Amino acid sequence: MSQERRVVGATIVADPTTVHREAELAWSGVTGRISYLGPVRGPARPGDLVGAGRLVLPGLVNAHTHAGMSLLRGYSNEEPLHRWLERVRAFEVRMTRADIRAGLRLSLVEMIRSGTVAFADMYLWDSGLLADVHDAGLRVLAATAVFGYDAVAYPAASPQTGAQVLDGTPALAAEFAGDELVQVTFGPHAPYTCGAQLMADVAGRAARHDLAVHIHLSETARELAESRERHGCSPIELAAWTGLLAGPVHIAHAVHPDDDDTARLAARGVTVAHCPVSNLKLGAGIAPVPQYLTRGVTVGLGTDSMASNNTADLFEEIKTAALVARGVAQDPTAVGAADALRMATQGGARAFGGRLSGRLAVGEPADLVLLDVTAAHATPMPDPVAHLAYGARGADVTDVVVAGRPLLVQGRLTTLDEDGIRDEANQRVARILGQAD
Numbered sequence: 001m002s003q004e005r006r007v008v009g010a011t012i013v014a015d016p017t018t019v020h021r022e023a024e025l026a027w028s029g030v031t032g033r034i035s036y037l038g039p040v041r042g043p044a045r046p047g048d049l050v051g052a053g054r055l056v057l058p059g060l061v062n063a064h065t066h067a068g069m070s071l072l073r074g075y076s077n078e079e080p081l082h083r084w085l086e087r088v089r090a091f092e093v094r095m096t097r098a099d100i101r102a103g104l105r106l107s108l109v110e111m112i113r114s115g116t117v118a119f120a121d122m123y124l125w126d127s128g129l130l131a132d133v134h135d136a137g138l139r140v141l142a143a144t145a146v147f148g149y150d151a152v153a154y155p156a157a158s159p160q161t162g163a164q165v166l167d168g169t170p171a172l173a174a175e176f177a178g179d180e181l182v183q184v185t186f187g188p189h190a191p192y193t194c195g196a197q198l199m200a201d202v203a204g205r206a207a208r209h210d211l212a213v214h215i216h217l218s219e220t221a222r223e224l225a226e227s228r229e230r231h232g233c234s235p236i237e238l239a240a241w242t243g244l245l246a247g248p249v250h251i252a253h254a255v256h257p258d259d260d261d262t263a264r265l266a267a268r269g270v271t272v273a274h275c276p277v278s279n280l281k282l283g284a285g286i287a288p289v290p291q292y293l294t295r296g297v298t299v300g301l302g303t304d305s306m307a308s309n310n311t312a313d314l315f316e317e318i319k320t321a322a323l324v325a326r327g328v329a330q331d332p333t334a335v336g337a338a339d340a341l342r343m344a345t346q347g348g349a350r351a352f353g354g355r356l357s358g359r360l361a362v363g364e365p366a367d368l369v370l371l372d373v374t375a376a377h378a379t380p381m382p383d384p385v386a387h388l389a390y391g392a393r394g395a396d397v398t399d400v401v402v403a404g405r406p407l408l409v410q411g412r413l414t415t416l417d418e419d420g421i422r423d424e425a426n427q428r429v430a431r432i433l434g435q436a437d
Contacts, residue, residue, distance in 0.1 A: 097158060
């Protein structure tokens, strides 16, 4: 039996500027990489995917989330960030490791079903949780969150202090060094929780161990004002001053850059995760994405957690990112369909340090998604890229392939027991809420 798998007769969006119609895409079941992209070479064989009525695109990359938090979906909906953090924290301290694992697995189901193939995450991570992601077949850039040297981030789940997490991160990264799907980074939460000394320490550790850093910076106007008062500079400038921007660093939000921050981010090759739905829901503001793109800053799209977003559907982020930027600028060209799709694919992929390109091409990993485009909301579809930006939904996803492995086949999950995962999540949420004061 041939080790080559194919999608035959589909419209294929190889990247936001390249569309192949009535085309074929093939990949090796051995290497997990794309072996052919072009005109159809022959009729579909058993095991091939029939592309009629399907749109193929690169798998989406969630540039920032907290997958273990999905049990908090809808828990706090109308509160400003700092009050929201207090409520979320009160829930989190009651979460056991098994609760966090249940939330992670629920997020994996949702991400696969809505076309995400890779995600950059900050939360509790250990060998077993990373193995869960590997077994599910998704890619992860995982950072264990640190809130200070002495802070125990998840007291019911792990006794580790921030200092212990920092000490253990290089070993965890080494454990998965040969894993194609798993990468580990340092995860200082934010300047207002960690402080400048810890940030400088992380910068040194990251350089010594050749690891990246994932951090929240400049999410709210209040954070910017407090940083100016305490440190005399913005959170982004503080990160530069501590050396944190000297190596590979991935920044969540960057909604409120100071005057010179955009130039800093562009000069250092920083990747920024833009989370428009979460930022809007929390009233945190709207990141200056057109400015970032014009100045050469690499921007990806993230959902943030299910506590501040309610879904892991990156198609919502694609549409929101484009439309909000246009509304603010009062300019329909501020962020185009191709820009928004590129952020959700190539932009997020850049945070993975060269492992992913976010496009479909011969030699690239076979990370791809198929959408059903036969429904009324996809008819007519003169421009596939515009449809992906403005009309597509996560629910349209029929098939997902990561590294050549099918994770979703005609709407059926192949690596996860969705019913069991949902049942367990509901039971655990009921217990946690029952423990509330």
